[in-house]
Amino acid sequence: MPKIFISPRPVSQKYQAKIHVTLRPSVLDPAGVAVKSGLEQLGHSVDSVRIGKYIELSLDAPDAETARTQVDAMCDRLLANPVIENYAIEISQ
Amino acid sequence: MPKIFISPRPVSQKYQAKIHVTLRPSVLDPAGVAVKSGLEQLGHSVDSVRIGKYIELSLDAPDAETARTQVDAMCDRLLANPVIENYAIEISQ
Known part of the structure; x- marks a missing residue:
């Protein structure tokens, strides 16, 4: 009987x-x-007094590093204006 | 010669x-x-995605507890709308 290999699905x-x-x-x-x-x-x-934005979002990712990379891209493309704004990202589970 | 008492000025x-x-x-x-x-x-x-405000301010106060009380009053009166918003305060030197 042939052996069946199931590749692990990324969680x-x-x-x-x-x-x-x-x-x-x-x-x-x-x-x-x-x-x-x-x-x-x-x-x-x-x-x-300095006023900024505080954004909380939840997302699915295989690991924290990938989550950070994704959120970094979101900030660069939509959430912040890199010409006049800085952003800081905290990732938690 | 009379002794002179100087009351400590609040720093x-x-x-x-x-x-x-x-x-x-x-x-x-x-x-x-x-x-x-x-x-x-x-x-x-x-x-x-939830979007909030992030406010940084600097102020003079005799101690951290007084600073917190002052900022708490500012939030209640101007910075936040307590009917629909929550606020969290961090005080540092």
């Missing part, structure tokens, strides 16, 4: 990505300036 | 606050749905 796991998109330090942040002024009108004293 | 220090403002899980996130659809059109497969 994909669910990963959570937390992405911080922030304006580069040299780029003016008008929203931050407006919020600083609003806080001061409310009686709070602050030195500086 | 205020500079603190950094990192604030994450996210929509409550029960609240629909139309921006997240739009970004998910955009990522899928680019060929990326994601399960869910």
Whole structure:
């Protein structure tokens, strides 16, 4: 009777990505300036305010390294504008 | 000769606050749905996308506990909408 070999199916796991998109330090942040002024009108004293985006997404990937590569491509193509923004990615399970 | 007592002047220090403002899980996130659809059109497969705000501010306070109380008040009054949003505060020096 012939032996049957079953190739292992790649198991994909669910990963959570937390992405911080922030304006580069040299780029003016008008929203931050407006919020600083609003806080001061409310009686709070602050030195500086910078406003960025915080994106949480979940995706399937075979391993954490692949998940990071995929999220990196998403940031470059859609989630961030690399000309004026920096991004930081945290991957967890 | 009379002794002179000098009362200690409160020393205020500079603190950094990192604030994450996210929509409550029960609240629909139309921006997240739009970004998910955009990522899928680019060929990326994601399960869910939620978009929040990330605010960095610096302020002077006598200690970390006071800084946290001040930032908490700022979130309640201006930075977040407590009806539909949650916020998390990290204080560092």
